[in-house]
Amino acid sequence: MEGNVAEQATGKALIERTVDAFGRVDVLSSNAGICCPLHAFLDMPPSIYETTVAVNLNGAFYVTQAQPIR
Numbered sequence: 001m002e003g004n005v006a007e008q009a010t011g012k013a014l015i016e017r018t019v020d021a022f023g024r025v026d027v028l029s030s031n032a033g034i035c036c037p038l039h040a041f042l043d044m045p046p047s048i049y050e051t052t053v054a055v056n057l058n059g060a061f062y063v064t065q066a067q068p069i070r
Helices: 007-024 046-067
Strands: none
Touching: 007 046
């Protein structure tokens, strides 16, 4: 499945499609990440920071949170 893990809907769709295909999720590895262009912290453009946080942190949160509880 193709998607953007920085979007909450992608995590939900990934888990739903997995459960539909296999019946359950036994193991989850959420390791999508990007490496932003290197900047000194004080010179980093806000858009670079926001994109990196969205993919590296929010992406793992959305996929993990979408886990069906049984």
